[in-house]
Amino acid sequence: MTLLDLTPRVAVSDRLATLPVLIIGAGPIGLAAGANLLERGIDFEILEAGDSAAASIRQWGHTRLFSPWRHLIDPASRRLLQAAGWVWPVEDGRAPTGQELVEEYIAPLAELPAMRSRIRYGARVVAVTRDGMDRTRTANRESTPFLVRAVTGPGDVIELVGRAVIDASGTYSSPNPLSSSGLDPIGASGVDDLVVHALPDVLGADRARFAGRHTTVVGAGHSAANTLIALTELAKSDPGTRVTWVIRNASAVRVSSSPDDELADRARLGSRVGRLVDAGAIEKVDSFEISAVRRHDEGVRLIGSRRGASATHDTDLVVNATGFRPDLGMLREVRLQLDEIVEAPTRLAPLIDPNLHSCGTVEPHGFAELRHPEHGFFLVGMKSYGRAPTFLLATGYEQVRSVAAWLDGDMRSATAVQLTLPATGVCSTDLGGGGSCCS
Template sequence: MTLLDLTPRTVVTDRLATLPVVIVGAGPIGLAAAANLAERGIDFIVLEAGEQAAASIRLWGHTRLFSPWRHLIDPASRRLLESAGWTVPTDERRAPTGQELVDDYLEPLAALPEIWSRIRFGARVVAVSREGMDRTRTAGRATTPFLIRVRTEEGLEELTGRAVIDASGTYSSPNPLSSSGLDPLGAGDVNGRMIHALPDVLGADRARFAGHHTTVVGAGHSAANTLIGLAELAQLEPGTRVTWLIRNASAVRVSSSADDELADRARLGSRVDQLVDAGLIAKIDSFEISTLKPHGDGVRLIGTRRGEAATHDTDLVVGATGFRPDLGMLREVRLQLDDIVEAPIRLAPLIDPNLHSCGTVAPHGFDELRHPEPGFFLVGMKSYGRAPTFLLATGYEQVRSVVAWLDGDMRAATEVQLTLPATGVCSTDLGGGSSCCS
């Protein structure tokens, strides 16, 4: 046996050493984990629910990120790409769209032979456990392989791994519209009128919104992006109306301070304010939704406003209330999560959005990300739970440290370094924010 780590004490048996590290998700953080493992010669497999790498980013690819290229490329991934002849985008100071990030960086990264050969597409992880033991059994747990149950076109199957890096993100797990954190009553009756965050208002989804009244619910940057697109559409398509509904007295977004190094983000908030002032966006504040009902061809939002019963009728509702981690597949894993933001308990104080912006989050690595389950890590946006202060650069440093720990390189694992852009406060509304920093 060889000792892998001293904190916590984890032993790697001969059998474990023959098994791959299992990465859940082939987005930017999952692929960065793969690149770091490839550089260190550690076997791995990537399980991706979609049919392509970065499947979630492709859904909002029309949206421009806030971070410029220089903050979006993982160092290990860059080394592997450049050794294969790839060149970095010309202007590293420019912020790309999500689709540009995919086309110019993530697709080439996933296509590298040492990574592509280890990705399984159409493989959705539905459960993680230990081979032959549920979460209640302790004896021999650290030396028992992880068991990962996967759903594919052929049905359910299982595979084993020496460690699990969950980089599955949160985009597919939106926060509900109601202030209670639960789905509003009647939500299932209006599914056809509910739209996920960041639709392509001016492109692929244009016909759906043109000539209709759309209400955007949420106070974060996902909401702001959609509102700007809808306001532009309203000037092009007769009958198009836009309402912005928030549950607080004012929208808690990043300020439009000139000191914000993420200039594209700073401009976003001021642009929405201008459109509200110009009458292109109708704003309803202090509205707390409790119930949704069909109303003609649209939907009626029922709730309270400043202590009084209130209703709002609209054709379509875009839910831009932020995201939360899907923890259902981890029922048999011993997690230690903060009881407020659902982040790893050692990480939570460092990312509390009431205290920190994207640029003031302290560097952190394997130690802040570890759980009572040795060898299991939540990384990337999922590691931030419900906090909206995540930057891709932060996730890249997370997986670099985690992979070094898996390789027994404690010096590299603990020397966590990270330089982030100075930013304003992303959000202090845990239920109404969105990932504002990527």
């Protein structure tokens, strides 16, 4: 790394010095970014699309994470909370559910007066650019404030300017399509009401939708496994409930069952699914590549190929548990430098390549690996991993600690990245929004 690389990239001119850092997303990583900036006396504003903090996590709050509490709480956030009298959740080695994570940690953090006053809820960011400049203009770019546009209601739009932008918006709202080609399958718009987002609350709020029906789960990761297990539990009390698991490969290699996995709950997940398949509680259809979908009777027909031959599969409902990808549309006017395969920052991509790394083998990284040609812009958290499914919350916390130090001109701290992660087997989060069932 050269001396030039260690120079603060955001020129704090008189024009920029009075502007806040703009953070996109009030999930655990966005809030952690705010906490680190608070400790350094740097003003910020958080734009959150939902009506509360961690809106994405609340959608899958019934699901239990894999990591125990010690891996789920950001150090700077913990210091702020404890100064306000907050008590650390009981650490008994048990991983909390998403809802417990929100209620016991994220919500109290978001409600701290210094944090709450800086969060704007119901503000969905649709574009990031430089104030008065599109991506083609270079002169004085570094000293020009960022401009972030957000929709706050039907026909209502706001624009905010800031000295830097930290995008912690996650990926949960951008699922991968069902098609093996990476495109929406032909006919997808005609079956929208029959395709369910990953991790539905099968045994709770969504029970009536699945009871007594044939549900097909598409995907080979831990989100799929959680839903499959829940559906088999539902079938015990509603005998008409049928469960099918469709994967495009010959085996679901990302559902770990390694005894060496320190995340014990995750290690057991793959074994449970395997036993349910062997017992006939789950019908497994492997090597099925989906290319089209259409309505069939009152359900949906998946159309594609299997082992070189045309194939179809009929079901009542489909759960899309194929993973997630970053929403890059709102960043069209930002000069990004992304890996052509996983869509992560180019310096980060080799460190998180899912072909080589699990959650626990990703090296510590910070501002240096997260930089883009757009000085002062950072993708952090799950969104920084692009399509790689190996993100852990602890990794995101170290990312934003380093970025905050860099924004403060503290190069010694910004470059001193350290991280202790649990040893893991093959890892797949299949979740966005900052929280995950791998975290």
